[in-house]
Amino acid sequence: MISQKAKYALRALVSLARTGRGETMMIGEISKEQAIPKKFLEQILLELKRAGFVASRRGRSGGYELLKDPEQIMFGEVLRLIDGPIAPLPCLSKIAYKKCADCRDEASCEIRHVFERVTLATREVLDRTTLADSLRLEDLPV
Template sequence: MLSKKAKYALKALLYLTKNADKGLILISDISERERIPRKFLEAILVDLKTQGLLQSTRGKNGGYALVKDPSQISVGNVIRMIDGPLAPIPCVSHLYYRKCDECVDEITCEIRIVMKKVRDSTANILDTTYLTDLEKMNTLVA
């Protein structure tokens, strides 16, 4: 399940994508418009800055802006930055692989086989969906 932190991170990044032409965006603007608690948002934005997705400037004219082109930021990478692996169980994770303690034979484990399919499908969708794609989806629904 997607955590609230990851959902808010995506909402904040999407807001920054939609308002990229306005320069630096205040935390208070993002918080108010996206209905994200300010203190929680501050922590999220610091994480995203540490991960190299955002830049920030303090002071009267300060705020946050994207460092990378939003067409290069995949939903999957953002979720991994915030929540960790996409895989539902550790033995099918590419980046965070760990053998299950109770596992006798990974090759024939039926649970592993189906969870690998889940991971592959999920990763395929999220890793090929970028912030600019999310922005376009809203116009398709309206």
């Protein structure tokens, strides 16, 4: 399950993707459109800014804008930034591997084998689904 923070991050990015290249959105607009608490959204946008997904501009035409094309922002990339590894078991994580304390042998662990298939399928969908795809619901990869 993804965190509320990750859902908010994705929803904020989707709002920005809808605005068009070079266009900005004020934090209040994003907050209202996506029903995200403004203070929480500020923290999320700062994290997305540090990671190079968005930029902020001051002034009359200020606000937030996407730095990358929506076709280049993968759901998996955003989820890993916000929530960390996409793995239901620590022994399945690529970037934060940890042996399960109660597991005697990973190679023969029946639970691990099932969740490995789930993890691979989940990663495949998330790593090939872009923000742009989410704006075209009928074209989402399955």
